[in-house]
Amino acid sequence: MKSYKLSETLKRILIYAVLIVFAFVMIFPFLYMLTTSFKLPKDTFRYPPRLLPRDALTVDVPGYDEPLPLYYVDVDGRQEQFALIESNIRIGVYADPNNPEMTVELPVSDVEPRGGFTNQEAITINGEEQKLWDVPLNGATVPMIQVSQTAYGRFADPNDLSREVLQNVRLSQPVEKLSAHPQNYSEVVALQGMDRSLSNTALVTILVVAGQLTTSILGGYAFARLRFPGRDKLFVIYLGTIMIPFVVLITPLYQLMVTIGWVDKLAALIVPWIFTAYGTFLMRQFFITIPKEIEEAALIDGASRLQILLRIFIPASTPALATLATFTFLYAWNSFFWPLVVINTGNVENHVLTLSLNVLRGRASDSPNLILAGAAIAILPPMIIFIFGQRFFVESATSSGVKG
Amino acid sequence: MTAATVGSREKQSPKSRVDLWLRVVMIWHVVLALGSLGGVAYVWLGGVTWAGWVKGVVTAVLLLLALFSAMAAVDINRRQHRGRTISLAVNYLGFLFALFGSMHLIGVFTGIDSLADSFMRGIPFLLLVFVGFFIGTLTDRYQNPATQRTLRQTSKAVMIVSGVAFLLAVGIHNGILALLSKLTDPLILLLVGGTAVFAVMLWAMWRQPSAEAMHATNADNEMLSGYLFLSPNLLGFLFFFAGPLLLSLYVSFTNWDAFGTKDWVGLANYGRIVNLDVARLDTITQLASEAIDVTVYDELTRFEILGRSYIVGAQDKLFWLSLRNTLTFVLLSVPLSVVPALFLSNLLNSKIAGMKFFRAVYFLPSVAAVVGIALVWQWLFNATIGYINYFITVAVNFLNSVGSGFFDPQIRWLSDSNTALLAVVIVAAWQWLGFNTVLFLAGLQNIPRALYEAATVDGANSWQQFWKVTLPLLAPTTFFVITTTTIQAMQIFEQVFILIPTNPAGPNNSTLTLVLYLYQKGFQRFEQGYASAIAWVLFIIIFGATLFQFQRQRTSGSSYDA
Numbered sequence: 001m002k003s004y005k006l007s008e009t010l011k012r013i014l015i016y017a018v019l020i021v022f023a024f025v026m027i028f029p030f031l032y033m034l035t036t037s038f039k040l041p042k043d044t045f046r047y048p049p050r051l052l053p054r055d056a057l058t059v060d061v062p063g064y065d066e067p068l069p070l071y072y073v074d075v076d077g078r079q080e081q082f083a084l085i086e087s088n089i090r091i092g093v094y095a096d097p098n099n100p101e102m103t104v105e106l107p108v109s110d111v112e113p114r115g116g117f118t119n120q121e122a123i124t125i126n127g128e129e130q131k132l133w134d135v136p137l138n139g140a141t142v143p144m145i146q147v148s149q150t151a152y153g154r155f156a157d158p159n160d161l162s163r164e165v166l167q168n169v170r171l172s173q174p175v176e177k178l179s180a181h182p183q184n185y186s187e188v189v190a191l192q193g194m195d196r197s198l199s200n201t202a203l204v205t206i207l208v209v210a211g212q213l214t215t216s217i218l219g220g221y222a223f224a225r226l227r228f229p230g231r232d233k234l235f236v237i238y239l240g241t242i243m244i245p246f247v248v249l250i251t252p253l254y255q256l257m258v259t260i261g262w263v264d265k266l267a268a269l270i271v272p273w274i275f276t277a278y279g280t281f282l283m284r285q286f287f288i289t290i291p292k293e294i295e296e297a298a299l300i301d302g303a304s305r306l307q308i309l310l311r312i313f314i315p316a317s318t319p320a321l322a323t324l325a326t327f328t329f330l331y332a333w334n335s336f337f338w339p340l341v342v343i344n345t346g347n348v349e350n351h352v353l354t355l356s357l358n359v360l361r362g363r364a365s366d367s368p369n370l371i372l373a374g375a376a377i378a379i380l381p382p383m384i385i386f387i388f389g390q391r392f393f394v395e396s397a398t399s400s401g402v403k404g
Numbered sequence: 405m406t407a408a409t410v411g412s413r414e415k416q417s418p419k420s421r422v423d424l425w426l427r428v429v430m431i432w433h434v435v436l437a438l439g440s441l442g443g444v445a446y447v448w449l450g451g452v453t454w455a456g457w458v459k460g461v462v463t464a465v466l467l468l469l470a471l472f473s474a475m476a477a478v479d480i481n482r483r484q485h486r487g488r489t490i491s492l493a494v495n496y497l498g499f500l501f502a503l504f505g506s507m508h509l510i511g512v513f514t515g516i517d518s519l520a521d522s523f524m525r526g527i528p529f530l531l532l533v534f535v536g537f538f539i540g541t542l543t544d545r546y547q548n549p550a551t552q553r554t555l556r557q558t559s560k561a562v563m564i565v566s567g568v569a570f571l572l573a574v575g576i577h578n579g580i581l582a583l584l585s586k587l588t589d590p591l592i593l594l595l596v597g598g599t600a601v602f603a604v605m606l607w608a609m610w611r612q613p614s615a616e617a618m619h620a621t622n623a624d625n626e627m628l629s630g631y632l633f634l635s636p637n638l639l640g641f642l643f644f645f646a647g648p649l650l651l652s653l654y655v656s657f658t659n660w661d662a663f664g665t666k667d668w669v670g671l672a673n674y675g676r677i678v679n680l681d682v683a684r685l686d687t688i689t690q691l692a693s694e695a696i697d698v699t700v701y702d703e704l705t706r707f708e709i710l711g712r713s714y715i716v717g718a719q720d721k722l723f724w725l726s727l728r729n730t731l732t733f734v735l736l737s738v739p740l741s742v743v744p745a746l747f748l749s750n751l752l753n754s755k756i757a758g759m760k761f762f763r764a765v766y767f768l769p770s771v772a773a774v775v776g777i778a779l780v781w782q783w784l785f786n787a788t789i790g791y792i793n794y795f796i797t798v799a800v801n802f803l804n805s806v807g808s809g810f811f812d813p814q815i816r817w818l819s820d821s822n823t824a825l826l827a828v829v830i831v832a833a834w835q836w837l838g839f840n841t842v843l844f845l846a847g848l849q850n851i852p853r854a855l856y857e858a859a860t861v862d863g864a865n866s867w868q869q870f871w872k873v874t875l876p877l878l879a880p881t882t883f884f885v886i887t888t889t890t891i892q893a894m895q896i897f898e899q900v901f902i903l904i905p906t907n908p909a910g911p912n913n914s915t916l917t918l919v920l921y922l923y924q925k926g927f928q929r930f931e932q933g934y935a936s937a938i939a940w941v942l943f944i945i946i947f948g949a950t951l952f953q954f955q956r957q958r959t960s961g962s963s964y965d966a
Contacts, residue, residue, distance in 0.1 A: 015751050022748060023765045026838060030768065032791060033780045047789050199524040219637030227623070228630030234638070241645065245895055245946055247919050248939045251932045252648035252655055258662070260508070266520055267513040275640030305629045334773035336898050341927055350517060354775040361779060361902065368783045375776035386771045390764050393771065397839055398846040
């Protein structure tokens with residue numbers, strides 16, 4: 001019994017481990033998007049990549065107009081925070097010709113050519129002529145050869161500028177603190193007019209959802225409750241069209257938009273999408289489950305069909321309506337192919353979010369912080385709604401087939 | 405509709421008045437019939453400069469209108485109910501035509517653009533409307549009728565006030581003024597007037613006394629209601645779906661180019677798509693021009709069977725490349741998004757705490773816009789600073805630290821023709837995985853627990869339970885998931901279009917998919933006839949794949965039943 005319990009616990013742990021790994025995989029791109037959208041441009045190109053946005057710290061040093069960046073430096077084996085007061089100092093690496101293993105690093109300006117610039121002395125090592133330099137070393141001057149050159153920065157203690165250290169800037173660790181730059185969002189709004197595309201998307205989505213709910217409720221009620229000749233044949237045709245892919249429609253629908261003058265107009269993103277077979281089907285399936293007796297009683301009391309629909313059917317089918325609304329909302333908010341076809345790239349005024357992102361991708365191709373801020377503007381609203389109405393999203397997924 | 409109400413209504417509207425209204429409607433139909441005949445005469449004699457087919461369509465519509473109006477007039481005169489049905493249908497369609505025609509000419513639909521200008525200002529008020537609605541839903545929480553009434557009234561007041569404020573904020577008054585200023589156009593005036601006349605005729609025929617005078621039965625009324633309720637959906641569906649669908653079939657037989665050319669070319673588009681040529685080669689390295697007509701065919705591939713070499717040429721090489729890429733994509737992305745989903749849903753179904761949390765997390769990607777997601781992944785896939793390569797480097801370093809000679813591949817995901825399609829597969833599978841998990845989970849929760857208990861009693865371990873109980877009972881869900889994912893994968897477009905930088909066709913056309921090819925043909929090179937043909941080929945492929953899965957589902961299903 002004890003071993004059974006132990007193996008059960010192990011199994012649980014294993015299950016949770018797998019679930020958490022997958023959850024991490026699912027969440028990580030969104031985390032990356034959010035944190036990157038708060039970064040400075042320089043911070044986004046750092047390798048190895050870091051998730052959280054960080055700022056390099058600066059310090060005001062007397063005698064310098066600009067604040068100077070702080071770096072970690074090694075001073076006598078201790079780590080201290082020094083300001084970078086001068087960069088790109090040319091540094092020579094010098095070696096004793098007799099003892100090439102021993103090298104010193106000094107600014108090139110501190111070293112004089114041995115024998116003067118005009119006739120500098122040289123020695124031959126391994127068949128190669130090497131110039132000799134006078135290198136000041138521990139108070140003495142030693143003739144040495146230059147092995148290589150590099151660039152260092154001069155770092156100084158901000159409180160005591162006389163304490164100086166020369167160190168490779170690229171390999172030095174800047175002093176940083178966690179930060180956030182929400183101005184990326186205002187920048188991308190200004191750059192690409194994302195505010196306009198956000199309100200366009202909201203307008204299109206609201207009208208599509210409202211329109212589709214209306215036509216689906218009316219049509220679903222007719223299919224579910226009213227007998228008229230040809231009803232069942234029509235319903236089968238409706239069902240059959242659900243599986244026809246949108247791409248078959250895209251050219252003729254575009255031609256239709258050209259004919260009625262809706263190319264480049266928001267109407268083209270709204271009106272064709274408020275009549276769907278899928279929504280009608282969904283509402284019909286739900287209305288069929290409402291008991292007939294209630295309706296008959298209301299009819300006898302003299303209620304009209306519209307009153308019955310408004311007073312009985314709609315209040316009773318809130319979950320189905322919310323499900324359909326959710327589904328339509330996602331579809332309208334996220335759609336890209338049709339807007340891409342029907343709205344011109346140049347007509348920024350009528351762009352929806354997905355189109356703006358498509359243009360932004362090219363315009364800000366080297367600023368991931370801006371691009372991902374734009375992506376966040378498009379992704380976050382449905383996600384926030386999802387967090388509040390999770391149930392309806394899950395139902396809109398499952399109602400699409402498993403139950404039906 | 406009890407006897408009492410019918411009696412009282414008859415008292416209110418005497419028989420003579422009903423007869424008067426019916427006579428008015430009848431005269432209206434006579435006028436309509438004569439008018440449309442006159443319209444036909446005008447079209448053919450008055451010298452309108454329309455294309456032949458437009459003339460034909462207009463004539464047909466007018467003749468139908470004349471015919472039905474005449475029938476309606478005769479039937480109304482005889483008080484036959486068929487006349488009421490026809491009259492209502494004709495007047496309803498006429499009403500809609502005149503209404504939408506005048507709205508179209510006034511510019512209501514294109515006016516949505518200017519609504520978008522000011523829509524932002526109205527959003528706060530719109531939110532207030534929702535707040536008002538929310539107050540209304542609170543009534544259920546209180547028992548006290550007085551509180552309920554107050555709440556209901558507050559809700560109504562808030563909604564009305566903020567609704568009006570919203571309309572004013574978005575500038576509805578300016579819009580209405582702008583629209584009214586267009587009413588001076590005689591055609592618009594005519595249409596607006598027509599709308600009103602049609603509306604009056606509709607009302608006259610629809611109302612209860614007319615229905616009774618025309619001997620309407622309950623079934624008649626129900627039929628009329630049925631078509632009335634269905635009509636918004638049905639008409640829109642015909643106009644924006646069924647019509648374009650048929651048009652699409654027609655366009656696929658033409659060389660339509662969006663600039664006016666549209667000649668019937670028969671099956672030429674389809675012929676060009678599927679035109680392949682297979683020829684035998686003497687050696688596998690022989691020049692293509694020696695075996696196939698390179699002025700028509702591009703070399704697609706060459707292969708060896710039984711020691712003989714063959715070359716395959718295609719007239720439209722890009723179509724076959726895109727077909728190959730699409731099928732590769734389907735074969736990779738469908739298993740990758742279905743098998744882990746099946747696995748995860750089984751884990752989630754094992755009565756663990758936090759199931760809903762994990763389910764929500766897995767579902768998250770399917771809520772987000774593909775465009776946004778593809779942009780995020782584009783940076784994750786970045787070859788130098790991207791997280792994917794960083795994680796690979798970390799893993800390789802870890803493996804090397806425990807002593808094995810792996811080397812860091814440093815994959816250039818999106819610019820390498822070997823990996824670009826794989827990157828698209830990863831993004832798509834990542835996004836579809838959670839959705840499929842939720843579907844499987846719903847299917848699993850429908851399987852009765854008792855079956856598992858019985859299996860446990862019979863000594864089946866969990867592995868056997870999965871194969872013998874879960875999988876067979878989950879078959880309908882699995883079928884649905886695989887079918888919908890396949891249909892979705894066949895139409896892959898947005899992910900590729902955004903993910904692959906500069907040219908979505910990718911390095912060496914390695915990410916050119918069917919829909920992407922269709923888009924390039926139809927909307928970048930404007931060969932819309934050809935693009936429609938590609939669309940129908942794609943539809944046939946999708947249909948075939950679905951049918952194939954249906955067949956397999958049926959055979960496996962029947963074997964389970966036996």
